[in-house]
Amino acid sequence: MAELPFTLDQLRILRAIAHEGSFKKAADSLYVTQPAVSLQIQNLEKQLEVSLFDRGGRKAQLTEAGQLLLNYCDRILSQCQEACRALEDLNNLKGGSLVIGASQTTGTYLMPRMIGAFRQKYPEVSVQLQVHSTRRTGWSVANGQIDLAIIGGELPPELKEILEIIPYTTDELALVLPTKHPMNRHKELTKEDLYRLGFLSLDAQSTTRKVVDKLLTNSGLEVQRLRIEMELNSLEAIKNAVQSGLGAAFLPVVSIEREILAGTIYKPIVTDLNVSRQLKLIRHPARYCSRAAEAFRNDILPSFADMKSPIRTEPITKD
Known part of the structure; x- marks a missing residue:
């Protein structure tokens, strides 16, 4: 069997450069020097007799040959990791x-x-x-x-x-209100009541917001009628804003269990509304x-x- 023209270390270096976008960042991520990284790639290109990177720009850009090798590189290193896990299982x-x-x-x-x-x-x-x-x-x-x-x-x-x-x-998406919200006096709310609330929500372009809007639409709510008064960048920020009395929100039940038990957030019953995924x-x-x-x-x-x-x-x- 002919000797392989590359080593696992060279493949790791190639993958690091492709992911980090530069030789220097790749060297830092692997805790080696930049000259060592450059030397390994030069040796690899010499052994393969191809250019793996286009060195004309500021960013390390893979050539067609480099991209092809990277595709195999991910699969080879993944198989090596599987082999290590299989051997560890012997214990x-x-x-x-x-x-x-x-x-x-x-x-x-x-x-x-x-x-x-x-x-x-x-x-x-x-x-x-x-x-x-x-x-x-x-x-x-x-x-x-x-x-x-x-x-x-x-x-x-x-x-x-x-x-x-x-x-x-099944993960339920629940309506939550501040504990002192006026609508907390009602035992149950209807879908029509929701259109009178001021809502806190994620940014309209976020993937999670789009998923939430789709779930609400599938449950029969007219999402465009919900009054969004404030957009925040995380579920934790929305949860804290609700607890501070800034508005209502739809949040996954798994994210508010402690707050419901502690009484710092209120989860009303909404008739004919079941939002889950x-x-x-x-x-x-x-x-x-x-x-x-x-x-x-x-x-x-x-x-x-x-x-x-x-x-x-x-x-x-x-x-």
């Missing part, structure tokens, strides 16, 4: 690692509790949580960078063909599933799907 969860993904709301409010329960049961397993958009999380699972993930949004069609998608639980577990069925990932899925996820909380659930199916 029967006495070590090893687990990489979990989640979309924004789930990753912020639900996943930390799950990871806490997992770490209590398997303290020697290293756990990493990556919180990104549904799309980016889906691609990370497809590329083998994440073992499994919980998402709330819709995946692109090309990912639906690759990934296993399993319904997990399906949370889903995603994994790559063709990739290696570590014992840590199996333990998280089989031991932790079902217990949280069955828990008695404001989140309505349906148990996840075990294989």
Whole structure:
């Protein structure tokens, strides 16, 4: 067998440069010197007899050959990581690692509790949580960078063909009001009452705002009639603004459980309004599933799907 014209270190360096956009930033991210990075790329180009980067601009731009090699590079390094995890599994969860993904709301409010329960049961397993958009999380699972993930949004069609998608639980979107709001005197509110409220919301261009608007529309609300008085850049900012008496909002129940129990925020009943979305577990069925990932899925996820909380659930199916 002929000797390979590249090393894993050279592939790691190539990927770092492509992701960081410069040789210097790549060197910093890998904790090596810039001359060392440049030398490795020069040697790689010499061995392959191609130019991998167009050095004419300020940013390190991949050539066609460089982009082609990068595509294989991601797959090769992903397979190496899988091999390492498989070997770590020989210790029967006495070590090893687990990489979990989640979309924004789930990753912020639900996943930390799950990871806490997992770490209590398997303290020697290293756990990493990556919180990104549904799309980016889906691609990370497809590329083998994440073992499994919980998402709330819709995946692109090309990912639906690759990934296993399993319904997990239902996340309710609830109307919340300041505790001293005048409408708190009413036992129940109607949809028409909502059009008289002043609302706090995310920026109209944010992906989460678009998802919320779609859920509200599907529930029968005329979103264009809701009076948006203030736009903020995060759910936490909206929640704090509601508690400060600045207006009403629609927020995921999982994000306001503590505030409801503490009485710092009010969740009224709205007749004929059910705004909810399906949370889903995603994994790559063709990739290696570590014992840590199996333990998280089989031991932790079902217990949280069955828990008695404001989140309505349906148990996840075990294989």
